[in-house]
Amino acid sequence: MKNQYSKGMKNFKRIIFAAGLSFISQTSLFAQDNAMFDVMDDKSKFVLNEQIINGSSKYINKKGDEVKSNPIYKLSLDERVKKGITSVVKSNPKLSNKNQTSTTFTVTFLDVANATGYGFDDPTAGATRRATIEQAVAYYANIITNTGSADIEIQESENISGYALAWGGQYYFSTPGFQNGTVWRHIITGVDPSSTLADGLVTYNFYYTFNDDYNRLPTSSEYDLYTVSIHELGHAFGFTSMSNSDGSSQISSGVYSSYDEYLQSDNYSDLFTTTGGQNSAATFSSSSSELATDGVVFDFGNGSYGAVYSPNPFNSSSLDHFDSNRLTDGTKYLMHPSLSKGVVVREMHEQEAKVLEQIGYSINFNNISTSTVNNHISNANNVAMFPNPIVTGNNLNLIVTTEKEQNITTVIYDVLGNVIYKQNNLVSQSSPSVQLPINNSIASGTYFVQVQGDVVSQKQMLIIE
C-alpha cells in the first residue's frame, strides 16, 4: 500500500541537471570550491566471500583479491590503545537520558600504526585530526542506542589531486537478499562478523586543505573534517545503494543493501523487491530510466519520504546520497554528494537519522535536531560556538561572522523545547564575540542553541557536562 500517498506530500522539488556527466567530469557540475565527498563506485572490494583455503578461512572480495587482516590486529586492543593506534569511543555519559545504552566503537588509525608521518600521523596536525574523528564517531555513539560494537578503521591517508575528499564503507557478504554490512551486524547482533577485519573503513585525501579542528569553524579555504567524517561514517553505517545505473547489483546478482529495500521511484513503487523471505534473491523491478529522473525517494513508511540523489544521467554518487537541492524548507542533508569550502553540516538531517532507524538501528531522536534550520552554515554568515561539550560554571563563546552590524538573540533550549536561557547582543565585524554564562544550576544534558539575527539564523546542539 505504498502508493496511497499523494505526490503533494513530498516536501521537495524536482530538479533537472542539463549536462551529461561521467564521474571524471562530475566535479565540473559543482563550483570550483565544491569537492565530491566520496566515490562509491568500487564497492566490489567491500564484498566478502568466505573460502577455506589450505584448511584456513580466507575472505576473497568480488575482485578475486584476498582481504587480509592488518598485522596490527595481532596486538590486543589494550596494546593498541596503549600505543595510541586505537581509540575506544562511547556515548557521552552525561547526555540527557542517563540510562541511554550505546554502541562501543573502536577507531584504529593505520597512519599511526604504520608510522606514515602523514595524515593522522602528521607530527603537528595528527593529534587534532584524530580527536576530530573521535568526535565524529562519538556523534553516532550518542544517537545509536544498540549495545553492540563496531570497529572502524581509518586507512592510510591519501594525497590524490582532483579526487574525492574521502570515502567510506563497510563489508557485505554476497548472500542473496537485502543485505546488512559488517558495521550493522556487529552493532545490532553484538557478534563480530570477522574478528580479523575491521567492520567499517574510511580513507581521507589530505591533498585538500581541511579544518582539522572540531572546536572551530572552517575558513573559506578549508573543508570541514568533522562534516566529511560524519558523512563518510554515514555510508559505513549503511547509507549506500548496491545498484548500477541499469538496476543490476554492483556486488552480486540478487544482492542489494538493506537501504535499497526502501528506495522507490517517482510514482512510489519499490525499485527492488523480493518474492520470498530473508535471503531470497532481490530483483530490480523498475526501469533504468527511473533511477535518473531526480524523482527517487526513500520511503519512511508513514507517508514521508527522503529525496534520494538521482540525477540524469546516473553517476557514481547516484542513489548513495540524498539531494539537498530537492529540499525546499531551508534544511540541508548531511548525505548530499558534495561539499563546499567553509561550509559545515555537523549533524544528520532528521530524515537521515530515520534512514538509520528504517534499516534497523535504534536511534535516540532526543539527540537529533528537528529544527527547520539544522546545523548547516556557510562562512558568509555563521556562528562558531565553543567549547562544546561545556562544563557548567564556564562561559560559552560565540563568534558571529557578519558583514553588517546586527542584533542577535541567543536562546538555549532543552530537548523538550523549554527556554533555559536567553540573551540579546549587538554584533558587528569588529565586535563579533558573545559570551553566555552557563550557570552551575543547569543540569547536564543535551541542549540546542538558537542564534537568530537579521541575516544569521542557526541552531546547533550543545552538550552541557
Ligand SMILES: [Zn+2]
Ligand atoms: Zn558520500
